[in-house]
Structures are given as C-alpha cells and as structure tokens.
Amino acid sequence: MAEKVILLNMLAGMFGTRARVALAAKGMQYEYREEDLRNKSPLLLQSNPIHKKILVLIHNDPYQRAQARFWADYINKKLYGPGRKIWTKSGEELEAAKKEFVEILKQLQSELGDKAFFGGERFGFLDVGLVTYSTWFHTYEKCGGFSIEEHCPKLIAWVKRCLEIDFVSGSLADPAKVYDFALVLRKVFGIDTS
Structure with a gap:
C-alpha cells in the first residue's frame, strides 16, 4: 500500500509546479494543498519551521529522513x-x-x-x-x-x-x-x- 503524499504549494509557485510535473511523470498520486502565503497553514509551519516557505512535499518515512537532513544542514x-x-x-x-x-x-x-x-x-x-x-x-x-x-x-x-x-x-x-x-x-x- 502506497503512503500518502501531500504537496503544499500555491498556484503560481514555479518550484511546486516543477514537483507536480515530476509527480505526474512518475504516475504518483498525491494530495495538492493550496497555501495562502499571507495566512500560512499549521501544516506548512510545522513542516518547514525555519524558512516557513513553500514548496513542501510530505511523504512519511522519507519525510523523517529529510527532516533530519534539514536540521543537520541547519546546524552545519x-x-x-x-x-x-x-x-x-x-x-x-x-x-x-x-x-x-x-x-x-x-x-x-x-x-x-x-x-x-x-x-x-x-x-x-x-x-x-x-x-x-x-x-x-x-x-x-x-x-x-x-x-x-x-x-x-x-x-x-x-x-x-x-x-x-x-x-x-x-x-x-x-x-x-x-x-x-x-x-x-x-x-x-x-x-x-x-
């Protein structure tokens, strides 16, 4: 069973659109959530607590590893x-x-x-x-x-x-x-x- 993938982006977000194209090319199913950058969702703020920016791609286990790499890079x-x-x-x-x-x-x-x-x-x-x-x-x-x-x-x-x-x-x-x-x-x- 595939794990749920969530993409946080905005309509005009070039980088998020790049992710949409890549996900479509791979035939991956995902949930798209539009973000209002003037009123950021709690999921966005939790997923990207330092930069508080989009694009955010959430995918359980890889997400945990990505978070660890992010924080290690932050420390460095x-x-x-x-x-x-x-x-x-x-x-x-x-x-x-x-x-x-x-x-x-x-x-x-x-x-x-x-x-x-x-x-x-x-x-x-x-x-x-x-x-x-x-x-x-x-x-x-x-x-x-x-x-x-x-x-x-x-x-x-x-x-x-x-x-x-x-x-x-x-x-x-x-x-x-x-x-x-x-x-x-x-x-x-x-x-x-x-």
Whole structure:
C-alpha cells in the first residue's frame, strides 16, 4: 500500500509546479494543498519551521529522513559562525553572537521537544550532527560569560543523555582541553584574554 503524499504549494509557485510535473511523470498520486502565503497553514509551519516557505512535499518515512537532513544542514550552516565569534570577539560583536547562538540552540531545543533524542528514543543521525558541538559549550560559556543550561535546559539534559552512551563519550574531546585549545588560539590570533 502506497503512503500518502501531500504537496503544499500555491498556484503560481514555479518550484511546486516543477514537483507536480515530476509527480505526474512518475504516475504518483498525491494530495495538492493550496497555501495562502499571507495566512500560512499549521501544516506548512510545522513542516518547514525555519524558512516557513513553500514548496513542501510530505511523504512519511522519507519525510523523517529529510527532516533530519534539514536540521543537520541547519546546524552545519548556523551554529559554527556565532559559536566561533563567542570565543574570538568582544563587546557588541560578542553580545550579538551570544544572542544568535542562544536563539539557534532554542530552535534546536524546540525541535527536540520532550523526546530523549532527536529521532525519538534512540541516538541517531541528527544527534551525531549536534553532539560534537557540545564539547565547545564550556568554551562558549567561559568566553561569553553566560550559561547555556539557563537558556536551554532540555538541550543540556540531551547532552548528558548522549554522554551516557559509551561510543559517544569515548569519541568526544574533553571540554576542558577544548577550552585550553581555544585559549591558545586566542593568544596566537592576538585576541585580548584579559
């Protein structure tokens, strides 16, 4: 039995129309839902929570994998820059970086919700994509003068669950050593460490 496919688009949406042509070429049955971009549906906002744009193609299992890839890409593109600024900048640039970093973590915490891991009850793809950043959290907090746990307690609880898994904790760098490494780099780059 085929799984239900839903296409969210608008009449003049070229990219969604491209998907309609491709689905028709494959002979696939799907449900088309017209979106009013001035009054976006809850399904659109849930399916594309960051960009809140169309085209959205929903197809159960592939959808779950696509969501994980989307969030992994989000982490890769969004988290590194502000994180790096936290330990390399000062003043207004530091404050802006902290604010951006915390907002990104809050978005990720929202995606995690009340689940044990991003994929549910088991450590998975998206967990791998984010857990490596946790080794830098201590550095960000020390250099930025803030607490990630204060802003994102569920995310820190997730980090602790991840670290209970032997292959995760055995693969990650010691956060204290990461901090020492960052301090050496700050000195090399001539960043004021006072």
